[in-house]
Amino acid sequence: MFTETEIGKRNRWSENGMKIFFLVMTILMIVPLLLIIGYLFYRALPVLSFEFLFTNPKDNMRSGGLWAPFLGTIYLVVVSLLVSAPIGVFAAVYLNEYARENWFTRIVNLAVVNLAGVPSIVHALFGVGAFVLFAGLGESVLAASLTLAIMTLPVIIASTKEALNAVPMSFREACWNLGATRWQTIRRIVLPNSISGILTGVILQVSRAAGETAPIMFTGAVFYKAIAEGDVFAYNVLDQCMALSLHLFTISTQVPDVAEGIPYGTAIVLVGTVLLVNAAAIVLRVYLRTRKRW
Amino acid sequence: MNALRKNTKAKVPFSETAIETFIRLCGISSIIFVFGIFFFVFREGAGFLFNGLDLGQFLTSPEWYPTSLSNKRYGTLALILGTFSVTTLAMCLAVPFGLGAAIFVSEFCSPKLREAFKIIIELLAAIPSVVWGFIGLTLMNQMIIKIFNAPIGLTMLNGSIMLALMSVPIIVSIAEDALKAVPDSYREAAEALGATRWQVVYRVLLPAAKNGLLAAVLLGAARSIGETMAVLMATGHSVNIPTGPLSWMRTLTATIAAELGEVARGDEHYQVLFIIGILLFSITFIVNLIADLVIKGIHQDF
Numbered sequence: 001m002f003t004e005t006e007i008g009k010r011n012r013w014s015e016n017g018m019k020i021f022f023l024v025m026t027i028l029m030i031v032p033l034l035l036i037i038g039y040l041f042y043r044a045l046p047v048l049s050f051e052f053l054f055t056n057p058k059d060n061m062r063s064g065g066l067w068a069p070f071l072g073t074i075y076l077v078v079v080s081l082l083v084s085a086p087i088g089v090f091a092a093v094y095l096n097e098y099a100r101e102n103w104f105t106r107i108v109n110l111a112v113v114n115l116a117g118v119p120s121i122v123h124a125l126f127g128v129g130a131f132v133l134f135a136g137l138g139e140s141v142l143a144a145s146l147t148l149a150i151m152t153l154p155v156i157i158a159s160t161k162e163a164l165n166a167v168p169m170s171f172r173e174a175c176w177n178l179g180a181t182r183w184q185t186i187r188r189i190v191l192p193n194s195i196s197g198i199l200t201g202v203i204l205q206v207s208r209a210a211g212e213t214a215p216i217m218f219t220g221a222v223f224y225k226a227i228a229e230g231d232v233f234a235y236n237v238l239d240q241c242m243a244l245s246l247h248l249f250t251i252s253t254q255v256p257d258v259a260e261g262i263p264y265g266t267a268i269v270l271v272g273t274v275l276l277v278n279a280a281a282i283v284l285r286v287y288l289r290t291r292k293r294w
Numbered sequence: 295m296n297a298l299r300k301n302t303k304a305k306v307p308f309s310e311t312a313i314e315t316f317i318r319l320c321g322i323s324s325i326i327f328v329f330g331i332f333f334f335v336f337r338e339g340a341g342f343l344f345n346g347l348d349l350g351q352f353l354t355s356p357e358w359y360p361t362s363l364s365n366k367r368y369g370t371l372a373l374i375l376g377t378f379s380v381t382t383l384a385m386c387l388a389v390p391f392g393l394g395a396a397i398f399v400s401e402f403c404s405p406k407l408r409e410a411f412k413i414i415i416e417l418l419a420a421i422p423s424v425v426w427g428f429i430g431l432t433l434m435n436q437m438i439i440k441i442f443n444a445p446i447g448l449t450m451l452n453g454s455i456m457l458a459l460m461s462v463p464i465i466v467s468i469a470e471d472a473l474k475a476v477p478d479s480y481r482e483a484a485e486a487l488g489a490t491r492w493q494v495v496y497r498v499l500l501p502a503a504k505n506g507l508l509a510a511v512l513l514g515a516a517r518s519i520g521e522t523m524a525v526l527m528a529t530g531h532s533v534n535i536p537t538g539p540l541s542w543m544r545t546l547t548a549t550i551a552a553e554l555g556e557v558a559r560g561d562e563h564y565q566v567l568f569i570i571g572i573l574l575f576s577i578t579f580i581v582n583l584i585a586d587l588v589i590k591g592i593h594q595d596f
Contacts, residue, residue: 211422
């Protein structure tokens with residue numbers, strides 16, 4: 001047998017040492033997160049119940065539940081999705097399947113990349129300028145949803161393009177050789193083979209839209225609005241609404257003497273909603289990987 | 295031949311042309327929206343920007359008194375310094391952890407553990423900024439009061455910790471991509487020469503991936519600069535030039551969020567908030583553009 005040399009020993013020690021060092025770095029990043037969520041959950045535990053989710057805020061938001069803000073968030077997300085998902089997906093189809101590589105597509109790609117990084121408060125200003133004032137929608141669910149839609153659009157375009165790009169060119173060529181038109185190829189071959197990737201990208205933007213506060217603050221979400229409990233059609237899209245994220249901001253900074261536990265409960269419901277949506281995207285992605293046929 | 299071509303052309307169904315037109319419209323409308331953002335923000339602020347605003351004062355004076363009755367002053371220096379100092383401190387906290395975690399996940403980790411870490415990092419990225427602000431307002435506030443014996447815990451340090459936790463996932467995922475982009479032949483060559491894993495990382499991978507790591511840091515910083523709710527709630531909300539980690543301050547983004555609800559449309563103050571928006575847009579645009587160019591550079595390298 002070989003005996004370990006001095007250098008070999010030193011190398012082995014430094015190797016293990018570095019590995020442990022980086023592991024500790026990673027853990028130090030993750031543990032605070034788990035502790036924080038655990039702490040929020042612990043403080044929220046006394047108020048969490050189904051009743052909490054299905055009753056309106058009461059006493060100037062000092063007690064009661066989350067029905068109005070929760071429903072408002074759903075309205076905002078659904079309406080924004082109805083706008084951004086089709087436009088984003090078809091815009092990506094256009095860029096990936098129809099447009100030729102030229103100065104125009106290069107500008108679009110550059111714009112898409114950079115707009116994904118525009119601060120959310122700038123989107124809020126845009127929403128005020130374009131939808132609330134210029135388009136005359138006023139502060140409404142529609143204006144806020146459109147603002148969220150514009151915010152999520154570049155990311156949906158980028159993720160859809162990536163999913164479409166992953167479909168091998170040979171699939172398309174085989175289809176064209178059979179005499180199929182461009183749209184037939186897209187509908188029968190390209191979209192079915194990339195649908196999971198497209199959906200994953202869209203779902204991730206749902207969770208982003210649900211959590212955003214700044215873009216909706218001035219475009220349609222309000223501090224307080226009473227609606228009928230248990231009626232899922234209680235909001236009008238041309239009217240204002242409450243939203244979970246803004247509600248958390250309001251009750252933790254603007255309203256004194258909120259009942260113990262309610263802000264924590266609101267935070268947990270918001271985090272829970274967002275993480276649930278994200279978990280759905282992760283499950284979908286794992287499923288996609290097992291079904292991949294190329 | 296000609297007849298045949300005519301024939302096939304006639305057979306293209308109407309639905310095909312209709313759907314193609316629709317797809318083209320979607321493609322073009324997305325661009326219109328995209329350029330619309332700059333146009334509409336600019337439109338609301340342009341009047342005062344070109345007619346009345348003293349740009350020198352706007353950028354270099356720390357006096358932000360937009361509601362003063364006798365002498366309105368719109369100096370954003372304190373806000374700009376606030377944004378940059380809180381971002382710098384956040385990056386000092388986030389970059390070592392982010393890069394360390396990226397190196398661990400990409401080089402030292404088993405594939406199963408890597409998947410688990412990536413999912414956790416993705417979930418960390420999904421937590422809404424208002425929740426981070428709330429954590430800063432409650433938990434971190436009390437911790438800073440206890441640890442530093444400070445009168446109020448809503449300080450630059452508090453905001454920086456929140457921003458660091460928010461930007462770490464971006465830094466990890468982009469830095470990991472950059473490390474993964476280094477071809478395996480580099481690692482194999484170094485290991486064949488007898489280098490240990492750490493020597494490979496330190497001598498080969500870090501120099502080879504330095505552009506990608508720089509892009510990761512830049513994108514993390516861009517996110518911190520643009521973040522609104524967390525800094526609005528956690529940094530104490532007072533306009534002054536920050537002197538240390540425990541001083542109160544306010545950022546450009548928080549100023550817009552705090553004051554836009556209280557101004558009358560078309561007012562000077564209202565227009566100044568839009569001009570701050572243009573400033574923010576420009577800063578993040580430049581940072582993102584640099585990061586994009588740096589990333590493009592990597593793809594040409596290998």
